[in-house]
Amino acid sequence: MYKIFFNLVFRRMDPEKAHHLAFRWIRLAVRIPVLRTFVAAALAPRYRELRTEAFGLRMHGPFGLAAGFDKNAVAVDGMAMLGFDHIEIGTVTGEAQPGNPRKRLFRLVPDRALINRMGFNNEGSLAVAARLASREPVFKTVVGVNIGKTKVVPETEAVGDYVKSAERLAPFADYLVVNVSSPNTPGLRNLQAVDHLRPLLAAVREAADRIVAHRRVPLLVKIAPDLADEDVDAVADLAVELGLDGIIATNTTIAREGLRSEASLVKETGGLSGAPLKERSLEVLRRLYARVGDRITLVGVGGVENAEDVWQRILAGATLVQGYSAFVYEGPFWSRAIHKGLAARLRTSPYATLADAVGADVRKTA
Secondary structure: OHHHHHHHOHHHOOHHHHHHHHHHHHHHHHHOHHHHHHHHHHHOOOOHHHOEEEOOEEEOOOEEEOOOOOOOOOOHHHHHHOOOOEEEEEEEEOOOEOOOOOOOEEEEHHHOEEEEOOOOOEOOHHHHHHHHHHOOOOOOOEEEEEEEOOOOOOHHHHHHHHHHHHHHHHHHOOEEEEEOOOOOOOOHHHHHOHHHHHHHHHHHHHHHHHHOOOOOOOEEEEEOOOOOHHHHHHHHHHHHHHOOOEEEEOOOEOOOOOOOOOHHHHOOOOEEEEHHHHHHHHHHHHHHHHHHHHHOEEEEEOOOOOHHHHHHHHHOOEEEEEEOHHHHHHOOOHHHHHHHHHHHHHHOOOOOOHHHHOOHHHHHHO
8 A cells, every 4th residue: 555655646756845744644643642552553563582682772673763764853753653673863963954955865766775965954963952852752762863074064173073962962862873974974984084983983982971971872883885895894993992882884875886767866966775785785794793793783774675684684793773765665564564574584593582693694604
């Protein structure tokens, strides 16, 4: 039914307008107690065997919503209602910014992909922190906060901009993510170089520890799939050196190889997400796990479409898996289908728990 609706309605709409329309429906549904109870029962069944623990946080399962969908933390409960085990909001920048001019979001339907050049459009760290502070949770869920650089801030002042966001948002974050891998903020990816990344991560860690003294806020970094293999290794080694809690692999790509969509769409600038990213993201994840093993929690994202994709990420080393683009094509039953399929996959596997399966394929080839 959703696919019929997508083809008749959403596919004819501007992608960003369709996103906001779906967002309004989700936010409306969660405000109506009877409706949200019904929707959660239908779309968010819980499987005991999928319970997951990552960087000290307990979750109903391993599958979460990637950053980018809920930039301003306005629908955390709505997305939990749809079955996501954790919700990563953002990317949030130090200061509010409108993002890049529209049109900035494109569907590549034959490739089951998206291209976006949103440019970190968000209300800014102060407004998002205030919203999180006043939030009265309807559903218990883990909320990650993804932070990035304000566009107008020079690269030389990036550390201070990230620290400002960390100071404001860390008190309300179950975990923090430093995003240095979006292709849509000029100069941002330069921060992935280890000599730039080390002082940035150290400063954010210090800020979070100073502001939130009563608990340790887990800190992760999100990297691009376009890094050379030796740079992936360097980030992995740095993460171990600094005692980071996790690495998210991967963000969107600037590559365009093998796409079937019309040339006018393929030529659009921005980050490509969805099915075409699957293989490279999996390669990066395997490489990271081979490098860091169980010392750091890995989060797999990029081209995740179904339960088998989630299972393959877990075998490659991911404790948590995230998705976003396939949600556009699969609709509200997507998370339910993934949980059902993943539970079935675990039952037929040689592993007693998901934790036992993490990195199993990589360990076999080591």
